[in-house]
Amino acid sequence: MHVVFVRGATGSTVATVHRADGVSLQLPGYDRKHKVPHDLAHYATERALEMSGGVFGAIAGGGVFSNMRVVGGKPRHDAAARSKRLLDAHRDTLTMAELLAGVVHRAVEDGSADKTPAMVRDAWRSLGTGPFPWTDDHVEDAVRLLTELTVEWQARGTVRVTWPEHLTAPLPASGGIRRGRRGRT
Template sequence: MLVVFAHSGTGSTVATLHRGDGVVLQLPGYDRRHRVPHDLAHFATERTLGMPGGVFGSIAAGAVFSNMRLMSGHPRHDAAARSKLILDANKHALSVAEALAGVIHHAVETGVPDQALPLARKAWDSRETDGFPWTGDQVTGAVRLLTDMSAEFEATGTVRATWPADLTAAPPPPRGVRRGRRGRT
């Protein structure tokens, strides 16, 4: 999925997402007060940490958040139901992604990258009981990617990035659908 981050007319950012199914969506940002776009932080964090259930992996799978707008293409006949299933299935993963993207965003925004790892561990521990699944190098990699992407955004006003297909959330099976053969009478 191609994602293009650009300045919007409101002084914030907008991400234009070109999904593999031909649908093009816009995701507005609400970050006028930040130098680093928050959605860019989601992209860098979720991609580097391999989080398919986050914002971008969910969108690639067919999720549409309520603030998104269809720009072109023809959504599936069951797009709304599919989106709801994906968002429901990824509710917890989206919460974790929000917390971790917030930490990485803060580290780059404030220029204090050495705080990213302890804050990421703390954010993880507030939501999970399992051990922290990423290495310090992975967290540093997320900070580095966001630093590079935000520098490009500041210099050019646009960042083009590709969301990897292997980080697309697995869509859950539709509810209430029975599979298999019916018995004969």
């Protein structure tokens, strides 16, 4: 999946997502007050931490958030139902992605990258269960990637990235109505 981040007419970020199924969507940002676009922080954090159930993995898997709009291609006939099922199934990971991307975003925005691994572990403990699933190197990679993308963003006002296919959120099996003939007794 290809994603192009551009500065919108109002100064906010707009990410245009070109999915493998041929559908293109726009994801508006609401971040005029930040030098680092928040959705770019999601991209860097989720990619470095390999979070397939985060924002970009969910979009790659067919998820469409309420603030998005289709700008190209033809969605499947059941796209809305599939999106709902996928987003519902990955709700916890989406919440965690929001929390962790916020920490990484703030670290790059404020220049406090040295404290980020501890801050991410603290954030994880507020929602996560079990042992912390990443190393300090993973967290530092997220900060490094976001820092590099921020330099490009500030220089060009545009960033083009690719979301890896292996980080596409899986669509859970449907629990819908079974149709067809029933056996008679």
